[in-house]
Amino acid sequence: MNSITIALSKGRIFEETTPLLKAAGIVPLDDPESSRKLILDTNRPDVRLIIVRASDVPTYVQYGAADLGIAGKDVLYEHGGAGLYEPLDLQIARCRMMVAVQNGFDYQQAVTKGARLRVATKYVQTAREHFARKGVHVDLIKLYGSMELAPLVGLADAIVDLVSSGNTLKANDLVAVEEIMDISSRLVVNQAALKLKRAQIQPILDTFADAVRQQAGK
Numbered sequence: 001m002n003s004i005t006i007a008l009s010k011g012r013i014f015e016e017t018t019p020l021l022k023a024a025g026i027v028p029l030d031d032p033e034s035s036r037k038l039i040l041d042t043n044r045p046d047v048r049l050i051i052v053r054a055s056d057v058p059t060y061v062q063y064g065a066a067d068l069g070i071a072g073k074d075v076l077y078e079h080g081g082a083g084l085y086e087p088l089d090l091q092i093a094r095c096r097m098m099v100a101v102q103n104g105f106d107y108q109q110a111v112t113k114g115a116r117l118r119v120a121t122k123y124v125q126t127a128r129e130h131f132a133r134k135g136v137h138v139d140l141i142k143l144y145g146s147m148e149l150a151p152l153v154g155l156a157d158a159i160v161d162l163v164s165s166g167n168t169l170k171a172n173d174l175v176a177v178e179e180i181m182d183i184s185s186r187l188v189v190n191q192a193a194l195k196l197k198r199a200q201i202q203p204i205l206d207t208f209a210d211a212v213r214q215q216a217g218k
């Protein structure tokens with residue numbers, strides 16, 4: 001039998017995916033939070049999990065190193081989606097992609113007066129398209145984390161980042177001024193794998209879809 005490889009990231013995606021995997025009869029034999037292993041066997045001899053950085057999930061699936069993966073829409077948008085089939089919104093790890101500025105910064109004036117706005121973000125592609133749509137000229141500064149710091153130390157006028165409870169913005173004297181998009185995690189499938197291993201992949205897709213529907217109905 002062909003083996004199926006599923007790419008996941010540690011942390012919230014793994015936690016929120018565990019019940020979906022369980023519904024599909026897949027239980028990892030190790031916990032990625034405590035194990036240093038990057039390939040986790042499961043109770044099913046034909047299914048294994050690989051643990052990668054959240055932003056690397058689409059790349060593993062695109063090149064067929066994993067058949068399936070779970071990634072945030074934020075990450076998929078930056079990746080571009082080449083080679084990926086995206087059949088299912090899992091409705092997990094929900095948050096919003098927002099523009100935020102330091103409390104007191106007049107964002108509306110800054111974007112209307114036509115000056116260039118300095119924007120720090122990990123999500124360069126998303127930010128570029130958002131401000132292009134608005135016709136606002138921006139200088140984008142690529143960061144890899146802790147975006148909230150950038151306006152506080154004069155690195156940027158605004159940030160583009162994920163917001164869920166709003167606690168991180170609040171703790172750093174920032175306010176959200178614009179929503180760019182709603183974010184949730186998606187199941188992605190390698191397009192060739194779906195054709196070649198459909199008999200094994202389709203039942204997993206179907207059980208995930210059922211589990212999502214059940215969760216939504218609760």
Ligand SMILES: Nc1ncnc2c1ncn2[C@@H]1O[C@H](COP(=O)(O)OP(=O)(O)OP(=O)(O)O)[C@@H](O)[C@H]1O
Pocket residue numbers: 009010011012013053054055056071072073074075093094095162163164165183184185
């Ligand atoms: N505060 C949040 N609330 C809900 N979902 C979130 C939140 N922050 C991020 N997410 C979603 O969860 C995904 C994984 O986030 P996580 O923090 O585990 O990885 P990361 O640190 O963003 O990625 P990397 O390790 O590649 O830098 C994100 O891509 C996003 O879709």
Ligand SMILES: O=P(O)(O)OC[C@H]1O[C@H](OP(=O)(O)OP(=O)(O)O)[C@H](O)[C@@H]1O
Pocket residue numbers: 145146161162163164165166167168169
């Ligand atoms: O609105 P809140 O509920 O405060 O969530 C927002 C925070 O969550 C994400 O960071 P995360 O917790 O993933 O930290 P990391 O990206 O630095 O790992 C995001 O980059 C924000 O900093």
